Amino acid sequence: MAAVKEYVLKTPPGGVKNIDQEALCDLLKIDDPSRVIFEQARGEAVVRVFPTNPLMHMRPATVADLTMDARGRIVVGAYYDGSPLRIRLFDPKTGNAQRMAIFGTTGAGKSRALQSVLAACKRSGIVVHLADLKEGQSVPEAVGNVATRVTTQKGAIRLLRRLVDEAERRMKAYGEMGRSGFILGDPDPLMYGVIDEANRLLEKGAPYRDEAAGLIKELGRTGRSVGVGIILAAQAGHLEEMGGSDTLRGMLKEGEVILLRWSSAMMAQLVSDGLLPRGESLQPIPKVVGQVRRIRRWNEAADEDEDEPNSQGMCYHLTSSRPTSMARFFLVGSIAPCRGHDPVILALYGYGPPPGKPFDLDDAPDPEGDVPGGAPAASGRPSVPTTAEVIPPGPVTLADRITAALAGGPLTEADLLAAVNADGHKQIKRGSLRTRVSDLRRDGVIGPPSGGLVTLA
Ligand SMILES: Nc1ncnc2c1ncn2[C@@H]1O[C@H](COP(=O)(O)OP(=O)(O)OP(=O)(O)O)[C@@H](O)[C@H]1O
Ligand SMILES: [Mg+2]
Structure with a gap:
């Protein structure tokens, strides 16, 4: 990656308000404003010029990222x-x-x-x-x-x-x-x-x-x-x-x-x-990052993704x-x-039930002026024991993995395979998925095929 250029500037008391990004970019001769990032605090400002916007390509979130650390x-x-x-x-x-x-x-x-x-x-x-x-x-x-x-x-x-x-x-x-x-x-x-x-x-x-x-x-x-x-x-x-x-x-x-x-x-x-x-x-x-604004010549076509956020x-x-x-x-x-x-x-x-029990909302007194009935449904899951522990990724069968993946709603076979293979357990082939799905269908765990979708019974 090309080097990042950094300028440290002194700012007047109270900082610089209403920074004019375009003027700053003109001054630096940079045509893509998203490459220029400034930050100011306590009498100082840092202006950094990146080869491309450093936030353009983020990696996917992982389970490790999302597991609370000892500091909460x-x-x-x-x-x-x-x-x-x-x-x-x-x-x-x-x-x-x-x-x-x-x-x-x-x-x-x-x-x-x-x-x-x-x-x-x-x-x-x-x-x-x-x-x-x-x-x-x-x-x-x-x-x-x-x-x-x-x-x-x-x-x-x-x-x-x-x-x-x-x-x-x-x-x-x-x-x-x-x-x-x-x-x-x-x-x-x-x-x-x-x-x-x-x-x-x-x-x-x-x-x-x-x-x-x-x-x-x-x-x-x-x-x-x-x-x-x-x-x-x-x-x-x-x-x-x-x-x-x-x-x-x-x-x-x-x-x-x-x-x-x-x-x-x-x-x-x-x-x-x-x-x-x-x-x-x-x-x-900006809604669209990395687009360079310039005058287009007669008959010159815009980039396909020019206005995609x-x-x-x-x-x-x-x-x-x-x-x-x-x-x-x-x-x-x-x-x-x-x-x-x-x-x-x-x-x-992750598959498996969420922590905690659902609230019983049905018998709550109706808000004032409310018409009876039409109580909102709680989560479709049966109540599960309260647990304050992190759910361990314990051993699960393929049948468990399939039913867990379907708990969120019907899936096509391809989506089901992707979901099962994205759950952090062993990768499986389409053939094994099919065999197990038909076993589960025979046992009445999975419903008959409907519109090409696999559903729970
Ligand atoms: N962190 C992200 N990772 C991947 N895609 C994202 C992310 N954030 C937003 N997107 C994309 O942008 C779209 C809009 O995001 P999202 O639905 O979260 O916006 P919102 O602020 O909730 O909008 P609304 O006001 O319409 O509810 C998503 O459908 C997705 O394509
Ligand atoms: Mg939203």
Whole structure:
């Protein structure tokens, strides 16, 4: 790789605001602005010129990345200089669960980022109760990989109530035990409420806005110290769109905040909401990286992929020690679109049941003004014993592997083979898969073929 050029500059007190990236690139005679990365802190700025954008090609996330370390952190990606991008799921020093928010405009990579966190939770024995408020489309592979999954606003509000109930139960129990805080796995597991598309629940005019904001605030305040945390992914750029500014501001200033590509209105709001330190400025994340803007000659064709977004997952970890360093999430999932559940993402979760028991949401009192019925379904899985341990990759049969792969939904034979071969166990051939599938079909474990798909009975 060609060398990286580095310029260290002194900056005036208060730093340089509104850096003009184009002017900087003109000055350096660089035509691709994504090759130039600047960072400033405390009177100094570093401008680095890379041969190509250093975040262009990320490697796939691995199970090792997503398994929580002794300090309660996971690795979800890398900074532009190659150092690991870590986020905290637990603080062993204080015993606190975390409060996390992933912001970004549409298509910026919020849901994929969330999938890596969800997989990390499953791999690390953390119980997740998930609301996927885009009709379950945002993180479809979470089905069967989280303790509870709901896809409606009503379901989300019930889920939040149960989380607050659980936090209160723990507080009381720990008080009676004479304990001041939470100890991981003793007796309770770490637990998160996770809401994708949280803006839908919290925006003005949303049916349960006030209650949802109140419950989230409550979790941020009391849940944290008893091992019940909250993780939100949202399109909002302004905390007003997130249940009112006081709901999240305090919560997030001490939490984990990730900002993916933002819309033009977002940045000023984040500063005014106090999530970004004044005087700091972030190099924008373009939708398309690596395109050189130039005038095209008459009849000259544009590149085929000229306008295809390729910066998904690029982000800033605003609450880390490097809030202004550009970073990117690892690849999560297949590059090519999948017809059903993505086998690569399923493999990241790992087969086997998720930690924890599903919440029983059916008998929760209905939110005010609610019509009875239509209770959201909990995760389709039967309840499993609570465990705070990491699920060991113990010996499994091919039949187990096949049924686990199908737990997320029907697959074509080819996808099933890929899923089974991506689960971290022995590679198998199509012939062995076929034989075992027909055995399972004979035993009634697998249903009759339907539309070329293999389904569970
Ligand atoms: N970390 C990643 N690894 C691989 N592909 C990614 C990653 N992040 C984003 N992508 C790609 O970008 C697309 C959009 O990402 P994602 O669905 O996570 O965005 P989003 O911010 O949740 O968007 P929306 O607002 O539509 O929900 C994905 O379908 C995928 O193709
Ligand atoms: Mg999404």
